[in-house]
Structures are given as C-alpha cells and as structure tokens.
Amino acid sequence: MEWDWNFVREIMPTLIQGVKITILATVLGSVLAAIVGLAIALARRSPNRAVSRSVGWFAEFIRGTPLLVQLYFIFYVLPDFGILLPPLVAGVIGLGLHYGTYTAEVYRAGIDNVPRGQWEAAKACNLSGYNSWTYIILPQAIPPMIPALANYLIAMFKETPLLSAITVLELMNQAKSVANTYYRYIEPMTLVGAFFLVISLCSVVLLRWLEHRYGRIER
C-alpha cells in the first residue's frame, strides 16, 4: 500500500471540518469542566454535611466510571427519560462533567494552598463570605492552578475521539467515514494522528508559557 497524496488532498476538507468540531468540543468541554470543577470544589467545602457528602459521592462515581460509558448514558439512555440531546451537546456535557471531577481536585488543592491568614485577614476586614471568596481567596488560588487545569484541557482534547461513539462528527469520526467509504485507512488515520500531535505540541508550548506566567505567586 502506497501513500497517496491525491487522496490526502481530496479528504483534507472533510478532516478539517472534523478538526473544527474537535476543537469546539474541547473548548466548550473545558469551559464546562472549569465551572463544574469549581462548583464541586466549593460544594465539598460546604458546612452542610449532606451537600458535601453527596457531591463527594457523585464525583467519585463519575471518576470511577469510564467516559465512554457516561457518553452512552447521556446520549442513548437519557432519551428513555425524555431528555433528548444533540450529539455535540451530549458530548460536551460528558466531557465537562467527567473532567470537572478532576479539575475539582485541582481547585481543592489551589484553595487549600491559600494560607489561613488570608481567611483571617478577610474576616478581620469584616468581608462577607462571598466577598472573601471572590476578592481574596479565588484570585490567589486560581492563577497557580492554571497550568494544572491546562494539563487536563490537553488530556481532554486527546479523548475527544470518544465522541465519535455518539455520532459527533469530530475528526476521528470524519476520518473513519472517509476510510470506510474508500477502504483506505493509512492516510486518514495518519492525518488524524498528525492533527492531534501538532495541536498537542502547540498546547504544550502554551502550557509552558502559562506555567512561567502563573505558576508562582509572590508573597
């Protein structure tokens, strides 16, 4: 079997369509994971035992089950309960929830790293709980954890081919469909790998920069 550049040229537009969806799913999934992670981290610190326990169990449950199974549930099982989601929406929710349980741990560590004296100073300044969080604690907790969050973003990006299982037309799915149409796998699959590699390498460069920029906070 020989590498066919003409075939590459022919399938390229389709694959680029797929790349766009892959990136879109990653970006939306990251935003959701960042929000879900913060919500879980905050809920686990709730003085209300029922809230912190149940959210803790929920996070363990999500982390303890495969993303693929969760995607099947969201896309194929939820319709039985009357919740019908478009493939991309289901995929973004799956990625966001799954990775949200991991980013929650990053938030937890970041929040725990803020010295107790900052809480006490906020209280001595008579700031409310909400103001302490938004003006004092989170602005100090979040910058040092940006590199770790970005790491999960890259990991999530490389897991997006799983979305092909729920019919999202992302890169892997597009490549599979052209491969199945022409019975040629070498070019589409090689290109999928190349796309992921190039984007990952760019992300790593960005990550190094983020680490340099936000990795430490001066006290």
Place this chain on the structure above:
Amino acid sequence: MPAPIIKVDAISKSFGTFKVLDGLSMQVMPGEKLALIGPSGSGKTTILRILMTLEKIDGGHIQIDGEQLYHMERNGRLLPADERHLAKMRQKIGMVFQLFNLFPHKCVMDNVTLAPMLTKGVARPAAEKRAMELLDMVGLADKAKAMPAQLSGGQKQRVAIARALALSPKIMLFDEVTSALDPELVEEVLNVMRKLAAETDMTMLLVTHEMGFAHDFADRVLFFDRGRIVEEGKPDEIFRHPKQERTQGFLKKIIAAGHRV
C-alpha cells in the same frame, strides 16, 4: 465612671483536650492601652482571636461596647449570634497579625481601600483619600502603588495597620506584630503604634514579647499563665515589683533571653 468597652466574663476555650482559656474574665475601659504578656500557650493570643471572632468560645460571655459579641438578645433571651450580628460587631474591632496577612495580589492602596469599599459602601475616591491619609500617617504614602512582595517586613506591617485603621474601629488588637520582623525593622512599627496611641483615643490591646515597649506603651499590663490572668497592674508594678512567683519567673526568663525591660 464610664462603662467598660470590653467585658469578658468567664470565657473558656479548649483546643482538643488542651484548655487554653479557663474561666477568663477581664474588663477594658474605653481608650485604655493594654499589654498582654505571658509564656506561649498561656492564652493571650487566643483571647485576641476570640475578640476578633476568629475562634469560637466554649462558654462564657463577651460584651463589646455594651452589646453581646457571641450572643444576641431577642425578646429578653440570649441566643447564639448569627453571621449578621457577628458582622455588625466586627465593625467595632480591627486586628493586626504577626504575619501581616496582607492581600498579596493587591497593591498597597487596594489593600487599604478594599474593606471600606466592600463593607461600608464608601466610594473609591473617598476611600483612596482616606487611605492616603492613613498611609501618610504610617509613613508609606510613596508606596501606595507598590505590591506587598516589594515591601520589607516593617513596611508590610505598617500597611497592615493602615488597613485595619481604614475601617475606623473603636478597638484595635495587635497580635505579636513585631515578632516576625528583623530586629532593625521593629522600631519603625513600634513608632507607628506610639503615634497611634498619642493621636487617637482608640482602645488598644497588645500581645507582645517587647517588654520595654509594653512598659512604655501600656496603661495596664496583664500577665497570662495557663489560661488565666495571674497578675495585673500598672507597668511599673508588673515589671519592677511583680508579686506573683510565676510573673517573677517569667520576667526573669525573658530578661535572661536578652529582652530589655
């Protein structure tokens, strides 16, 4: 005779099995400058932290400015204070910490203006004008735009004092504010406190190991040991003629360690 501004009545507090405060009672008059001295673990820092509501009490009552601190009076009954009541009471009290606890992500000016703007709704121009006066008072008007990491320990502590003053508390609590400083930076902080004592009628409570400063600064000295006040009196009485054996022993050790009285 005016009523005491702080009335502590039979406060007890334990950390686990360790009893830090054991039925502690004390009264502070408005404008009084009080020095709290004693060995570590004697409860002197804990009582400051309790007054700032950073620790909960196990039993007893505290009145600040005629109002219950940890309790609310509702229909003649005393109920545990809720967050709103605590927030109201905290307005009367400011605190300066051993480790400064400046907000490291905010410049000096924002450290001082943040609380007045957020808790009292002061507009930014007014808050900044007041902050400049305070920074001028502590000798740091030229550092308004600096970040805390760019300041020396003594400068940080002076900003922390300005930050606490910005809320115009009636009572200021100073918790070993010079203990974390290099020796050559201690004096600049003590000078600010002397100025504060001379220029305002604030009530000031000071936990310190600077016996010389406590002697000059305080109207009254309380010697703490094992969660109780063992001896109290005018600085001269406590430092020159301590009556209690434990006070004598403590002062002897402190002097032996090289502290000036």
